[in-house]
Amino acid sequence: xxxxxxxxDLEFLAQILQQHxxxxxxxxxxxxxxxxxxxxxxxxLTQHPKSIMAEVQxxxxxxxxxxxxxxxxxxxxxxxxxxxxxxxxxxxxxxxVIHGVSAQSxxxxxxxxxxxxxxxxxPSAMFNSSSSLLNITAVEEEPFASVGKAPDLRVDxxxxxxxxFNPVLLFAGLFVAAIFGGVGYLLMSPCVxxxxxxxxxxxxxxxxxxxxxxxxxxxxELAQLEKEITNSVISLQKIPALSVHQSEVExxxxxxxxxxxxxxxxxxxLVLGTTATQKSRSxxxxxxxxxxxxxxxxxxxxxxxxxxPDSKLYSFAQSKLSIYRSGLQRVNVQLxxxxxxxxxxxxSQAVAKAAMQRESTxxxxxxxxxxxxxxxxxxxxxxxxxxxxxxxxxxxxxxxxYRPKLIAIRDRATKLEQSTKNFTQAVTTAKLxxxxxxxxxxxxxxxxxxxxxxxxxxxxxxSPFYSQALPLIEAYSVALQEAQAKSQSLSTTVSTDTTSSDxxxxxxxxVRVCNFTVDNRFINVRITxxxxxxxxxxxxxxxxxxxxxxxxxxKHLESLQKALEVIGDNANLAVLVxxxxxxQIFTHIPxxx
Numbered sequence: 044x045x046x047x048x049x050x051x052d053l054e055f056l057a058q059i060l061q062q063h064x065x066x067x068x069x070x071x072x073x074x075x076x077x078x079x080x081x082x083x084x085x086x087x088l089t090q091h092p093k094s095i096m097a098e099v100q101x102x103x104x105x106x107x108x109x110x111x112x113x114x115x116x117x118x119x120x121x122x123x124x125x126x127x128x129x130x131x132x133x134x135x136x137x138x139x140v141i142h143g144v145s146a147q148s149x150x151x152x153x154x155x156x157x158x159x160x161x162x163x164x165x166p167s168a169m170f171n172s173s174s175s176l177l178n179i180t181a182v183e184e185e186p187f188a189s190v191g192k193a194p195d196l197r198v199d200x201x202x203x204x205x206x207x208f209n210p211v212l213l214f215a216g217l218f219v220a221a222i223f224g225g226v227g228y229l230l231m232s233p234c235v236x237x238x239x240x241x242x243x244x245x246x247x248x249x250x251x252x253x254x255x256x257x258x259x260x261x262x263x264e265l266a267q268l269e270k271e272i273t274n275s276v277i278s279l280q281k282i283p284a285l286s287v288h289q290s291e292v293e294x295x296x297x298x299x300x301x302x303x304x305x306x307x308x309x310x311x312x313l314v315l316g317t318t319a320t321q322k323s324r325s326x327x328x329x330x331x332x333x334x335x336x337x338x339x340x341x342x343x344x345x346x347x348x349x350x351x352p353d354s355k356l357y358s359f360a361q362s363k364l365s366i367y368r369s370g371l372q373r374v375n376v377q378l379x380x381x382x383x384x385x386x387x388x389x390x391s392q393a394v395a396k397a398a399m400q401r402e403s404t405x406x407x408x409x410x411x412x413x414x415x416x417x418x419x420x421x422x423x424x425x426x427x428x429x430x431x432x433x434x435x436x437x438x439x440x441x442x443x444x445y446r447p448k449l450i451a452i453r454d455r456a457t458k459l460e461q462s463t464k465n466f467t468q469a470v471t472t473a474k475l476x477x478x479x480x481x482x483x484x485x486x487x488x489x490x491x492x493x494x495x496x497x498x499x500x501x502x503x504x505x506s507p508f509y510s511q512a513l514p515l516i517e518a519y520s521v522a523l524q525e526a527q528a529k530s531q532s533l534s535t536t537v538s539t540d541t542t543s544s545d546x547x548x549x550x551x552x553x554v555r556v557c558n559f560t561v562d563n564r565f566i567n568v569r570i571t572x573x574x575x576x577x578x579x580x581x582x583x584x585x586x587x588x589x590x591x592x593x594x595x596x597x598k599h600l601e602s603l604q605k606a607l608e609v610i611g612d613n614a615n616l617a618v619l620v621x622x623x624x625x626x627q628i629f630t631h632i633p634x635x636x
Contacts (some may be wrong), residue, residue, distance in 0.1 A: 049509075053078040060087065065107040065280050068102065070095050070273075072280020073300065075128075077622045084120045085141075092300065093127045095305045099135045110141045118142050220270070241278040248275050252302060252355055265313070265359075272299050305356050308346040315343035316367050323370055329433055330385065332631040333378045340371035384432040386443070391424045395445060402452055406507055408463050411456040426571075445510040462506035469498035469512075473519060476526065485530035486612055490634055492523035531615075542566070542614045549606045556603065557620075566616050568607060572623040607631060 057076045062072035073089045074097075087106060091097050103123050110121060118140050125135035248271060255268055279296045319339035327333065344367050350360040396462040398417035405411045411451045422445060428438035472601045476491030502512040539561050546566065550557040556574045581596045604620075611618035620629035 053080070057087075059113075060089075060106055060109050063106055064089070064102070067105040067108075068098075069277070070097075070107075074102070074276050076392050084122055086122045086124070088124045088126060088133070090126050090128050092304065093129065094304050097125065099125055103135075103137050107139065107141070135250065142552065147509065154245040190580070239282060239292075241275075241282060242292055242295070245275045245279055245292075245299060247296055248272065249295055249368065265306060265310065267633070269303060269310065272303045272306070277299055302355070305350060305354055308350065309356060309360055312343045312346040312360075312363065315339055316363065316370075319343055319370060323374065330381050332379065333374055337371060337378060339372045340367055340374060343367050344371065344398070381433060384428050385436040387424055387428060388437055391421050391438075391441065394424070395421045395441075398448075402448075408456065411459055414450070415452045415456050418445065418452055421445055422449055440632045458503060459506060461503045462508060465498045465501040466512060468507070469495045469502075469515065472498060473515075473522070476522065480526065480529075485526050486615075486634070489523065489526040489530045492519060492526050495519050496523055542610060542616070545610045545613070546607075549603065549610065555627075561614075561616070566607075566611055566614065566618045567621070568618065569621045569625070570628075572622050575623045604629065 048169045057078045060078075061071075061074060061076040064076065068074070072090055073095055077088045077090075079088075081088045089102060089106065102125060105122055105557065119142075121141050122141050123137040123139070124133040126133040162345075199431075276296055276299050279292050279299075282292050319336055321331075322336050322339065344364060347360045347364040347367065350357055354360075394417060398414055398421060401410065401414040401417055405414050422442065425438045425442050425445070428435050432438075472491050472495035474489045476495060479485070479488035479491060496516070499512050499515050499519055502508050506512075542561050543559070545569070546557075546559045546561070550559060550568070554573045554577050555571050557568050557570050559569070578596055578600075581593060607618050611631050612633045615633050617633065618629075618631040619627060620631075622628050
């Protein structure tokens with residue numbers, strides 16, 4: 044049967060549960076309990092700061108034990124939730140059915156144990172308890188925060204009261220003794236109307252907190268300060284809610300909890316900072332290890348950065364923050380140095396792909412040169428990776444793979460360059476041979492056709508000019524044969540008189556240079572004694588400082604030799620030159636026999 048009750052009943056139930064948590068759990072003083080009813084179910088939300096690790100089963104067991112000790116008219120469905128302060132969703136939930144203690148058994152229990160259990164009771168609850176605490180079914184909307192997607196801990200405003208229980212017969216009969224017994228106990232507590240030792244200790248701790256923080260020298264001292272604050276907060280929890288100091292207690296308690304949470308943040312940073320410091324003592328080039336150290340330093344820095352400037356711990360946090368940032372900077376410098384070489388490896392691989400692409404499509408010599416230059420860039424970059432870098436093994440592996448490619452493209456480029464030169468030289472020389480043919484200079488034409496044929500035959504099969512060179516080989520061979528025939532025919536028609544005339548023009552001078560004879564095989568030339576004597580005279584003058592005479596002699600001898608070679612080539616006869624004593628001093632074989 045549903046009963047309308049006032050909001051104070053739920054507040055009263057929440058205070059009972061919260062008081063039992065304080066006495067049954069060491070950190071229970073930091074818990075806050077709120078109650079609501081929806082769809083005939085009692086919903087109890089317990090919240091605690093994030094800095095506390097709550098034992099879920101211990102908390103729920105304490106709540107269940109307290110609920111079962113309360114009187115109930117009937118079985119009551121109850122949902123228990125556990126949530127961290129500031130979060131929307133609870134992280135633990137339990138559904139159960141509480142039967143409580145019946146009125147008859149409660150009455151008998153009261154006779155056996157006349158002393159009521161010590162709980163805090165709001166004044167309104169003494170006069171507004173129109174139903175069993177466990178059988179509340181409808182109240183005004185409870186103003187505590189939503190639990191996110193969890194069931195909404197709000198009352199059903201649409202519930203209507205159907206029947207009402209007699210508050211005197213139901214509630215007063217069961218709780219009068221407990222209420223007045225509890226009130227009596229509370230009024231006898233020193234912290235209710237008189238001075239309070241726990242409050243004074245907390246006030247002293249809060250007042251001395253700035254000095255204690257400024258004198259901190261080690262992490263152990265900070266941990267001891269946190270312990271003192273936690274003990275003081277727990278002591279303040281035990282002060283009854285009816286105490287005349289309650290407002291001051293709550294204010295100091297809130298301040299101490301805030302300072303405790305800041306200390307916990309700093310402790311978290313110190314633990315991470317110690318680990319990062321220990322790891323950073325040894326030198327390493329491993330990028331993964333350096334990244335791990337960097338993450339440790341960052342995690343140690345974050346809790347210190349959120350300490351507000353108005354906090355008494357701000358100076359202490361800043362001193363540690365400066366050290367940790369320096370550690371992070373050192374690791375980041377190492378990471379940057381090692382990352383540079385790894386980046387060079389990555390860049391080299393990218394350039395190698397470009398070199399492969401250029402090599403596969405290169406057909407001309409300039410294109411092969413470009414591919415070769417790209418491979419050279421890759422090799423130079425990988426060679427520069429030092430042995431101390433973690434990227435060194437990978438660099439050596441890539442060098443073993445890429446160096447043969449550079450050698451291959453270099454050989455290919457060299458062969459293509461030479462084949463290009465040979466093809467170009469052959470074509471150019473063939474054009475020159477054609478010009479000599481047009482001028483009826485068949486001996487010169489023959490010589491150029493020979494050179495063109497030699498050059499065109501040196502174009503290799505793998506050359507891009509090979510397909511063009513093949514027909515030219517045959518064409519140049521035919522042209523050479525024609526030129527040779529023409530040259531031979533011409534040389535047979537050249538009369539001995541013409542040859543002799545040319546020789547005479549060469550040998551005549553102020554002092555006759557030479558004498559000659561011509562037959563069908565040789566041109567015999569003999570230097571005259573007079574000319575030799577003139578040469579000796581000029582050499583003697585050189586020793587006396589007349590160097591110009593020696594230059595004239597040298598120039599004349601070179602002209603004589605060249606003239607005799609031309610005459611021999613034109614006559615297609617070998618030229619044999621002898622000195623005045625008959626010793627052979629020069630021989631010239633015509634280029635075409």
